[in-house]
Amino acid sequence: MNVAIVTVGDELLVGDTENTNATxxxxxxxxxxxxxxxVTVVPDEVAEIARVVNEYHAEYDAVIVTGGLGPTHDDVTMEAVAAAFGRECVQNEEAAAWLADHGYSADDLTAETTHLPAGCRPLSNEAGVAPGAVVESVYVLPGVPTEMKAMFESIVDxxxxxxxxxxTVDVDEPESALLDRFTELQEAFDVSVGSYPGESVTVKITAATADEAERAAAWVRERSELVDIVDSK
Known part of the structure; x- marks a missing residue:
C-alpha cells in the first residue's frame, strides 16, 4: 500500500506554521x-488542491489530505476534493445527525459545515466540529493537529x-568514509540503509525481519568506529 499526503494551507507555504501534520x-x-x-504542500486554492488530489488518486493506493476544513473563507478543501471527482458538495445527513447528537444546533454551525462531497463517507470529528470525509481512496482530515490525529486513529486500521x-548505529567517522561500506552492506544483506550526519553519523538499517536488521547492524559495528549504539523498533 503506497500513500501520498497532501497538506493544505497558505500558512505552511509562507513558513508561518510548521508542517507537523505531515511529519x-x-x-x-x-x-x-x-x-x-x-508529501506535498498546496495553497488554499480549489484548482490547485483538485489537480494534485486527482493526480495522486490515480497514482497511489490512498491519499490523505489534511487542512482547510472549517467555516472561514479559505477553508476550501472539501470543495476542491469534490471537484477532483467531478462531484458537488451537498448536505450530508449523517454528519449533520452526528453533530446534532453531540449537542450542536444549526445556530452553532455554518451552512457549509455539513456540506461534503456527494456520495462520500463522513468521518466524525471527536476532537472538534468540522467532519472529515472519505471519497473513494482519498481521506480528508482536519488541519488542527489534535483533530487530525484523533480522526486518523479512527481509520488507522x-x-x-x-x-x-x-x-541504528552511531558511527564516529565522516559520512564520506562510509560509502564503500554501505555498498558492501547492501550486497551482503537484504536491507535499506540511510545515513544522517551530525556530531556523528547515524546509520539507519531497515529490514523485513529483526534478525536481518540485527545481523547487518553487527556487520557495521565490527567494521566501524562507534560512538554509541541505539536500537529501536
Whole structure:
C-alpha cells in the first residue's frame, strides 16, 4: 500500500506554521509498514488542491489530505476534493445527525459545515466540529493537529502494510568514509540503509525481519568506529 499526503494551507507555504501534520502522519504510517511516496504542500486554492488530489488518486493506493476544513473563507478543501471527482458538495445527513447528537444546533454551525462531497463517507470529528470525509481512496482530515490525529486513529486500521524492523548505529567517522561500506552492506544483506550526519553519523538499517536488521547492524559495528549504539523498533 503506497500513500501520498497532501497538506493544505497558505500558512505552511509562507513558513508561518510548521508542517507537523505531515511529519506525524509519515511516522504513524511507517509504524504500520505503509510507505509514504509523496508529501506535498498546496495553497488554499480549489484548482490547485483538485489537480494534485486527482493526480495522486490515480497514482497511489490512498491519499490523505489534511487542512482547510472549517467555516472561514479559505477553508476550501472539501470543495476542491469534490471537484477532483467531478462531484458537488451537498448536505450530508449523517454528519449533520452526528453533530446534532453531540449537542450542536444549526445556530452553532455554518451552512457549509455539513456540506461534503456527494456520495462520500463522513468521518466524525471527536476532537472538534468540522467532519472529515472519505471519497473513494482519498481521506480528508482536519488541519488542527489534535483533530487530525484523533480522526486518523479512527481509520488507522484501513492502512495496512508490511512492518519493518530498524536498528541504528552511531558511527564516529565522516559520512564520506562510509560509502564503500554501505555498498558492501547492501550486497551482503537484504536491507535499506540511510545515513544522517551530525556530531556523528547515524546509520539507519531497515529490514523485513529483526534478525536481518540485527545481523547487518553487527556487520557495521565490527567494521566501524562507534560512538554509541541505539536500537529501536
Amino acid at each position: 506525524w502522519l509519515c511516522a504513524r504510517l511507517a509504524d504500520r509498514g505503509v510507505p509514504v511516496r509523496r 484501513e492502512f495496512d502494510g508490511t512492518p519493518t524492523h530498524t536498528v
